[in-house]
Amino acid sequence: MAVQDYLRQRFFPHMWCPGCGHGTVLNSLLRAVEELGLDKNNIVMTSGIGCSARISGYVDFHSLHTLHGRALAFATGVKMSKPELTLLVPMGDGDALAIGGNHFIHAARRNIDITAIVMNNRIYGMTGGQFSPLSGCGIKATTAPYTTIDNNFDVVELATAAGATFVARTTTYHAKEATSLLKKAILHKGFSVVEILSQCPTHFGRKNKEGDAAQMMENYKNITAPVGSKALEENPALWGRGIFVERERPEYCTEYGKIVELAMKGAAK
Amino acid sequence: MERTTKFVQGNEACVEGALYAGVNFYAGYPITPSTEIAEALSGRLPEIGGKFIQMEDEIASMCAIIGASLTGHKVLTATSGPGFSLKQEAIGYACMAEIPCVIANVQRGGPSTGNPTHVGQGDINQARWGTHGDHAIIALTASNHQDVFAMTVEAFNMAETYRTPVVLLFDEVVGHMREKLVIPAPGEVEIVDRLRTSVPKGVDYRPYLPREDGRLPMSDFGDKHRYNVTGLYHDMWGFPSANPKIVNELLRHLVDKIENNVDSITRYKEYFLDDAQYILISYGSSARSAIHMAKNRREKNEKIGVLELQSIWPFPSELVREKCANAKAVVVVEMNMGQVLAQVKAAVDEPNKVFLANRIDGKLITPTDIKGLLRVIQGRGI
Amino acid sequence: MARQKLKELEINRDWCKGCGICVKFCPKQVLELDNKEKATVVRPEDCIVCKLCELRCPDLAITVLTTQEDDNGKND
Known part of the structure; x- marks a missing residue:
């Protein structure tokens, strides 16, 4: 099947701005699904609110467009009740880590088999360019006219500390790498997090004079380096790219399956 | 089974x-x-x-x-x-x-x-x-x-x-x-x-x-x-x-x-409503006190009845209006400042005959609490 | 050894929003934006079918169709 076969093509062209990285994330994700040969009927995509969240309307899966920050909580109900489904949960940075921060760390702690994708454009795009918990210091935003003083979360460190068993980062510039990481994340049994730096030329780029979409993407090439590379070792200011964590821990639904087995045996006595 | x-x-x-x-x-x-x-x-x-x-x-x-x-x-x-x-x-x-x-x-x-x-x-x-x-x-x-x-x-x-x-x-x-x-x-x-x-x-x-x-x-x-x-x-x-x-x-x-x-x-229960002159409308634990009080007063031949609401929303306005049509007074018994009371007042033909018997102090409203109010309404004093 | 060769570079003009990402990153300058701000193929003969334009396109508007070419330059 072609990538377009996974789309609800009647809604195209999509609603994202020209050059928005979120379209590339969709592109990379669909290629991952296609290359894995997953059955569309077996996939549920759950999203929250924001530019990122509109992704669920475009994919020809079971799609659940929920509330701001709550995508993982809804997804937990879907997955727990029907573990054979594949859960894809793309979220924006504010969605996943401000209003949805609690759900994010607890989904990671449970190690429930869900793939969380943080589409990190470091800004609230839908509401017009306010800073997010991933903006970091010294950023201009409509709610930070004098630049931000808020420190940012490091998604990789946060997810790792919270117990995610697969943690990776890439960018929209590295689209091939994104597909490869997403494939691994989807196949991983447990809570997987893939942070994808995704440009917002309309708000973040314009406010912070980062140029057009292509220039912002090129910047991703310059400010990142592969995990384990000499470049990253020598320059701690660079963002690491690739797989940070890949570990095995008991998965939540599997463990609950054991509880059910135990309880049913007890009830039969 | x-x-x-x-x-x-x-x-x-x-x-x-x-x-x-x-x-x-x-x-x-x-x-x-x-x-x-x-x-x-x-x-x-x-x-x-x-x-x-x-x-x-x-x-x-x-x-x-x-x-x-x-x-x-x-x-x-x-x-x-x-x-x-x-x-x-x-x-x-x-x-x-x-x-x-x-x-x-x-x-x-x-x-x-x-x-x-x-x-x-x-x-x-x-x-x-x-x-x-x-x-x-x-x-x-x-x-x-x-x-x-x-x-x-x-x-x-x-x-x-x-x-x-x-x-x-x-x-x-x-x-x-x-x-x-x-x-x-x-x-x-x-x-x-x-x-x-x-x-x-x-x-x-x-x-x-x-x-x-x-x-x-x-x-x-x-x-x-x-x-x-x-x-x-x-x-x-x-x-x-x-x-x-x-x-x-x-x-x-x-x-x-x-x-x-x-x-x-709509779900409800009624107690002694057929000839009731005074109707208590209640629900939840408050209704237990209302029913208890009505039973006691019936033994003394007072024409008191109870409409116990089991569905609150959508509010059964028509039911309440019909049941209360011939009542001398309606007392809503609840443990709040009159949330169902407002609905009852809006439902009945004569809102002025609707009163509130309530408690909001964390204690269950008692039959005595209700009786006191009813006596006042009846002009008998506490 | 068979290798990939460009058959056609399809651009869905209804979906393309003219962001220029494909143009900027094409290693062989195969693409340009036309006067309607839509990506268009100008030098198909230079295409090395790296497919980076297709993979990065945020509008999912590009499809690189390939064909196999054997050592003798014949298409299969």
Whole structure:
């Protein structure tokens, strides 16, 4: 099947701005699904609110467009009740880590088999360019006219500390790498997090004079380096790219399956 | 299978009702005075192959049951005031996306933390208007354990029938009190199961297109039809729409499917109403005091009756108007500042003859409290 | 050894929003934006079918169709 076969093509062209990285994330994700040969009927995509969240309307899966920050909580109900489904949960940075921060760390702690994708454009795009918990210091935003003083979360460190068993980062510039990481994340049994730096030329780029979409993407090439590379070792200011964590821990639904087995045996006595 | 008799807390009666109705997914967060519901289901659900999950907060619990309902499960969460506040956003989502689910709110004192271990009935209006925007809701209540069981079963049935969230408005006294419960034999009480679409695979399925009888057949996530669910205004396929005609029809549908069925949804009990000159209207644990007081006064040949409401929303205005038409006075007995009182006043022909007997101090209103007020109304003095 | 050769570079003009990402990153300058601000193929003969334009396109508007070419330059 072609990538377009996974789309609800009647809604195209999509609603994202020209050059928005979120379209590339969709592109990379669909290629991952296609290359894995997953059955569309077996996939549920759950999203929250924001530019990122509109992704669920475009994919020809079971799609659940929920509330701001709550995508993982809804997804937990879907997955727990029907573990054979594949859960894809793309979220924006504010969605996943401000209003949805609690759900994010607890989904990671449970190690429930869900793939969380943080589409990190470091800004609230839908509401017009306010800073997010991933903006970091010294950023201009409509709610930070004098630049931000808020420190940012490091998604990789946060997810790792919270117990995610697969943690990776890439960018929209590295689209091939994104597909490869997403494939691994989807196949991983447990809570997987893939942070994808995704440009917002309309708000973040314009406010912070980062140029057009292509220039912002090129910047991703310059400010990142592969995990384990000499470049990253020598320059701690660079963002690491690739797989940070890949570990095995008991998965939540599997463990609950054991509880059910135990309880049913007890009830039969 | 036989009926079984148990001596249980009201919260356990709710659990038994939920299990009888077919609950197979529960998500919740500990909160007094509802926690026993979660505790009991954490043991009982896996015994029948169901799922229990303790979520990170009240919001997540509400979201998780909506997710599980979409895979075809019968779902429940339980909470109390502060948790009920937190759940409102997702309750609105369930209204908008028309997802069957049941929320038990074992009421305590409020606002805010109020008093977790003492009774209150202050969430009547929050059940109706807690979430923003125009919508309708079903809220049921009960004053004894047999009725807690029955109303819990009804809540699940109505959630499926109308594709809507249903709120069970219990209270701390009913939740924690122990009394006898007779669990009906399987099949004795009707259970409404999920209505699933008969549209075959590959044929256009419209999840928000009502049948002629108004019901909307569903399709489970993971099953043959892939559709969209959103909290945005949406068309009959579930995709976002801002088309004024579609939006107008959607909002009217959401309200009408419940408000127009008030007669089918209304549940109540009446005691000595036929010749009653004075009518007490009550619900939940307050109704126990009202019924007790009426029985006592009947022995003294006073013509007092009780209308016990078991469904609060949609409010049974017509029923109240009819029952109160010949009363000299109507006394609403409740443990709040007059939330049902306002509805009764709006419903009856002579609002000036409606009075409030209430307590809001965390103590159960007593027959003596009600009697005192009634004597004043009757011009007999306390 | 068979190798990939460009058969056609399809651009869905209805979906393309003219962001220029494909143009900027094409290693062989195969693409340009036309006067309607839509990506268009100007030097197909230079295409090395790296498919980076297709993979990065945020509008999912590009499809690179390939064909196999054997060592003798014949298409299969």
